[in-house]
Amino acid sequence: MGEIQIAEERCKGCGLCIDVCPRGLISFSEDLNEKGYTYVRFDGDPAQCTGCTMCATACPDQGIEVWNKAGKQTFVNTTGLTERMTHYCPGCTHGMIHRITAECLEELDLLPRAVGVAPVGCSVLAYEYFNIDMFEAAHGRAPAVATGAKRARPECIVFTYQGDGDLVSIGGNEILHAANRGEKITVIFVNNAIYGMTGGQMAPTTLAGQRTTTCPDGRDVEETGHPIRMAELLATLQTPAFVARGSSHDPKHLLKTKKLIKQAFQHQRDGTCFSFIEVLSTCPTNWGLAPQESCDWVQDHMIPQFPLGILKEPERATAEVSG
Amino acid sequence: MSKVLMKGNEALGEAAVRAGCVHFFGYPITPQTEVPEYLVKRLREVGGTFVQAESEVASINMVMGAAGMGVRCMTSSSSPGISLMAEGMSYIAACELPCVVINMMRAGPGLGGILPAQSDYFQATRGHGHGDYQVIVLAPSSVQEAVDLTTLAFELSEKYRNPAMVCADGMIGQMMEPVEFPEEGAATPMPENDWSLGARDGRERRIVNSLYLSPEDLHRHNLKLKAKYDEIAANETRQEIYGTDDGYDVLVVAFGTMARICKTAIDEVRAEGLRVALFRPITLNPYPFGALRDAMDAIEGDGPVLDIEMSMGQMLYDVKLAAEGSRRIEFYGTAGGVVPSPDEVAEKIRGLMQGVQ
Numbered sequence: 001m002g003e004i005q006i007a008e009e010r011c012k013g014c015g016l017c018i019d020v021c022p023r024g025l026i027s028f029s030e031d032l033n034e035k036g037y038t039y040v041r042f043d044g045d046p047a048q049c050t051g052c053t054m055c056a057t058a059c060p061d062q063g064i065e066v067w068n069k070a071g072k073q074t075f076v077n078t079t080g081l082t083e084r085m086t087h088y089c090p091g092c093t094h095g096m097i098h099r100i101t102a103e104c105l106e107e108l109d110l111l112p113r114a115v116g117v118a119p120v121g122c123s124v125l126a127y128e129y130f131n132i133d134m135f136e137a138a139h140g141r142a143p144a145v146a147t148g149a150k151r152a153r154p155e156c157i158v159f160t161y162q163g164d165g166d167l168v169s170i171g172g173n174e175i176l177h178a179a180n181r182g183e184k185i186t187v188i189f190v191n192n193a194i195y196g197m198t199g200g201q202m203a204p205t206t207l208a209g210q211r212t213t214t215c216p217d218g219r220d221v222e223e224t225g226h227p228i229r230m231a232e233l234l235a236t237l238q239t240p241a242f243v244a245r246g247s248s249h250d251p252k253h254l255l256k257t258k259k260l261i262k263q264a265f266q267h268q269r270d271g272t273c274f275s276f277i278e279v280l281s282t283c284p285t286n287w288g289l290a291p292q293e294s295c296d297w298v299q300d301h302m303i304p305q306f307p308l309g310i311l312k313e314p315e316r317a318t319a320e321v322s323g
Numbered sequence: 324m325s326k327v328l329m330k331g332n333e334a335l336g337e338a339a340v341r342a343g344c345v346h347f348f349g350y351p352i353t354p355q356t357e358v359p360e361y362l363v364k365r366l367r368e369v370g371g372t373f374v375q376a377e378s379e380v381a382s383i384n385m386v387m388g389a390a391g392m393g394v395r396c397m398t399s400s401s402s403p404g405i406s407l408m409a410e411g412m413s414y415i416a417a418c419e420l421p422c423v424v425i426n427m428m429r430a431g432p433g434l435g436g437i438l439p440a441q442s443d444y445f446q447a448t449r450g451h452g453h454g455d456y457q458v459i460v461l462a463p464s465s466v467q468e469a470v471d472l473t474t475l476a477f478e479l480s481e482k483y484r485n486p487a488m489v490c491a492d493g494m495i496g497q498m499m500e501p502v503e504f505p506e507e508g509a510a511t512p513m514p515e516n517d518w519s520l521g522a523r524d525g526r527e528r529r530i531v532n533s534l535y536l537s538p539e540d541l542h543r544h545n546l547k548l549k550a551k552y553d554e555i556a557a558n559e560t561r562q563e564i565y566g567t568d569d570g571y572d573v574l575v576v577a578f579g580t581m582a583r584i585c586k587t588a589i590d591e592v593r594a595e596g597l598r599v600a601l602f603r604p605i606t607l608n609p610y611p612f613g614a615l616r617d618a619m620d621a622i623e624g625d626g627p628v629l630d631i632e633m634s635m636g637q638m639l640y641d642v643k644l645a646a647e648g649s650r651r652i653e654f655y656g657t658a659g660g661v662v663p664s665p666d667e668v669a670e671k672i673r674g675l676m677q678g679v680q
Contacts, residue, residue: 113522115392127530133520135391136532138414141384144376148388151372152346152396153521174384177377 002051002074003067004042010063011039014091014284014291017055017064020251023048026055037090057251060088060095080106080114082131091291093248093281094122094190098129100258101161101188104265105132114157115149117142119171121163122196130161140171143178146185157268159186165195168204168228175234179274182239186264187276189230192283193302200286204228207305212286227305231278235311242267242275243312249282249298253308260310272314280306326501331466332357332399334502335425335489336365338473339397343510344423345371346396348385350378350404353437354493355427358399379404383411383424390420391531393519395477399425401493402443403434405451412486413452416548417533419518421480423473424458424488427496430660438660439493441579444637447490448608455545457552459487459559460607464583466500472605474505481513483555490607492633494580494662556609563603564618566593571600572626573675574618576642578604580662581633588668597676598623607638615645627651629675631668634658 006026011033017040018026025044033039042049051068056075062083066075080102088094105111111132118126120139127134137145142160150158167175167189178185194212195201201214205227209218219227235243242264246257257279264275280302282294289297329337336358339347345366349359359375366373372389376382382398389396400408405426415422426447430440447460459479463469472489480487520529535541563582566589577585582603589599602618604611619628628650630642636654643652655671657663 112524115520117388124534127532131528133523133528134530134532135388135520136530136534137387138384138410141380141387141411144381144384145388145391147374147381148346148348148385148390148396149392149520150388151374151385152389152392152394156392156521173377174381177381181374 001047002049002069003046004049004055005065006040006042007063008033008039008041009035010061010085011037012061012090013037013039014060015040016058016060016091016291016295019292020054020058022052022054023050025049054251057254058096060091060093061086062095062099078102078106080111080131081129084128086129087125088122089285091282091284091294092122096248096254097188097190097279097281098126100254101159101261102130104258104262105157108262108265108269110157110265110269113155114159117146117149117158117160119160119162119166121166123161123163123190124197126161140166140169141174142166142171143174143183143185143187147178147181147183150183150185154184157186157265159188161188162190163196164189164191164193164203164205168230179234179241179276180237180239182241182274184268184271185274186268188261189276189278190281191230191278191306192281193227194283194286196283196286200283205230207301229306231276231311234276240273240314241312242273242314244276244310245278245280245306245308247280247298247303247308249280249295267314278306326503328499328501329466330357330497330499331469331491332427332496333361334466334470335399335473335496336361337504338470339423339477340365340369341505341507341510342395342474342477343512344395344397344477345369346389346394347372347398348374348376348382348389348396349398349400350376350382352401352404354429354439354496355399355401355425357496358425379407380411383408383415386422387411387415387418387420390415390422391418391520393513393516393521395513397423397425399427401427401429402431402440405443405446409452412458413450413454413456414533415486416456416458417454418531419484420531421484422486423476423480424486425473426488426490428490428492430658436660437493439580439662440633440658440660441492441581442634442637442658443490444607444632444634447488448610448641456548457485457608459483459485459555460490461487462490462578462605462607463495464579464603466495466498467502469495470502470504479559483551484518485551485555492580559606560609560611560614561605562611562614563605565589565601565603567600567621569598570623571598571621572623573599573629573672574602574622574626575599575629575631575672576602576615576638577631578607578638581631584663584665585631585668587665588672591665591669592672597672599672604638610641612641612645615642619646619650622650625651627653627675629653629655629672631663631671632656633662
């Protein structure tokens with residue numbers, strides 16, 4: 001049998017681990033933890049747990065560690081993140097995207113020379129969570145800050161972590177030109193189709209018909225245009241670049257996305273090129289959906305608009321979209 | 324080293340290289356474009372970094388990135404471009420990063436014109452962007468002084484971990500004069516520090532940040548910055564006083580190119596027996612209030628102060644602050660790229676002296 005350990009005090013009660021456990025071994029406690037969340041607990045038959053790590057993979061809050069049948073720890077929290085609890089809402093997938101980014105840096109042994117650039121938006125406090133040297137940039141300017149940082153210290157692994165308002169709207173120019181110059185940086189672009197921090201306004205990536213506080217009747221594409229497909233846009237540039245889109249809405253997609261992020265950092269480590277990884281994510285609070293409903297919404301509504309896959313690779317000369 | 328004949332903008336670029344700055348990020352704009360044009364070639368020779376940014380917004384943020392990594396870096400621009408840098412300047416000052424910004428002022432407002440002006444005095448000395456921050460502002464009146472002040476700007480920006488601006492006007496950038504540079508390779512490297520980011524080698528992680536969500540923390544941060552600005556004001560004011568040898572009845576106050584024109588005019592009227600002196604602030608921020616007040620108090624009788632600017636009266640506010648109502652302040656200014664001739668200034672002085680004598 002496998003074994004999981006749940007850090008009750010880290011749990012925000014999003015319940016994503018409950019939904020992904022293939023054996024249904026996790027459930028909500030009837031108690032509240034210190035932060036006031038209904039935390040989860042392992043209450044199934046221990047013999048049933050295979051130590052598959054799905055629960056830990058789906059946890060946005062570094063709250064679960066896993067051991068397999070042989071007693072070997074198969075899911076260890078990364079040292080690339082600090083132990084600080086994030087301020088993200090329950091079920092928000094920022095926490096998972098932070099984690100896979102940090103895991104990639106750790107697995108490639110790049111943490112000692114990694115420098116991150118946090119944006120303005122929900123992930124403005126990313127500098128508190130990544131356990132590395134960090135900048136906090138002005139709204140949208142992270143790719144310019146990263147350009148200066150990488151040019152100054154090419155030996156460092158420099159990445160930006162930006163949301164859709166920051167990167168596509170106010171920072172549209174900075175990202176376009178950093179990509180076109182082929183700055184040897186990595187950009188993690190988290191797209192949840194809405195402004196989270198300011199309370200749910202329309203983003204450049206808001207879907208047609210999607211309701212937000214500034215398009216309360218649903219986004220009218222006649223008036224506000226269609227959502228911008230940033231990965232596709234950047235993939236039209238000639239400068240060699242690694243451009244891909246993944247998703248964070250379930251463990252399978254998250255692990256695929258991790259592979260993309262790892263490739264991106266490898267490209268930077270090898271001095272190859274600018275790399276851009278768009279990651280579809282959720283905003284349960286401002287979408288008005290429960291965490292698992294939000295994940296389903298990504299699958300059903302976002303992926304058709306923002307197809308997943310590698311759009312451009314250094315060795316492939318032309319852009320190619322794959323579903 | 325012997326003197327070489329160089330255009331102001333190119334001399335500024337060379338001065339930066341001699342100061343050990345090998346990272347430049349900028350965007351073309353008249354009348355400063357020769358700075359990047361010079362540096363793209365020069366930095367290649369010394370193994371430096373040159374990036375033509377997509378905008379001044381990006382330039383200043385690239386400077387923030389490089390400065391945060393602990394390297395000597397700079398950008399240059401002219402008035403409308405400096406407006407676009409306002410946001411970045413606020414962040415860099417808030418994060419306490421050293422860098423040098425060159426402003427070859429042109430005439431505004433709006434797109435204005437490309438000829439020399441001094442109408443960005445408010446912008447330079449009162450903060451370009453939001454928040455309680457200040458930038459060290461140095462105003463050269465010759466190409467040689469532009470070279471010297473560029474060297475000083477790097478020193479002061481690193482000493483105080485604050486942006487320093489060389490605030491000249493298009494005339495300084497565009498004219499050629501003989502200049503002498505510091506020895507190449509003589510600049511001291513950036514010293515080891517405890518704030519810059521980079522490969523960590525086991526040390527604690529560091530953060531370059533200007534976000535303080537706790538009002539008390541942000542209050543403390545502002546008090547710390549204010550204490551630094553007070554220290555700069557106490558230690559770094561610089562000025563030149565000219566023509567005071569045998570006393571004076573009128574004090575002209577001017578900076579940069581305008582001060583240089585005033586000097587010629589003062590020579591002219593002094594030859595006629597008029598007793599006129601010049602006070603030239605070299606640091607526009609910190610402003611030499613004390614020295615200016617002393618110079619005002621040394622005017623014989625109740626003679627006036629004549630503030631002359633290539634603007635509609637911006638430094639005038641500081642001149643009045645220095646006077647604290649103790650003396651009559653007259654003003655003469657031009658705008659739009661109209662540069663007064665020494666004869667025009669002399670005529671203004673003569674007119675003023677008629678009232679005095």
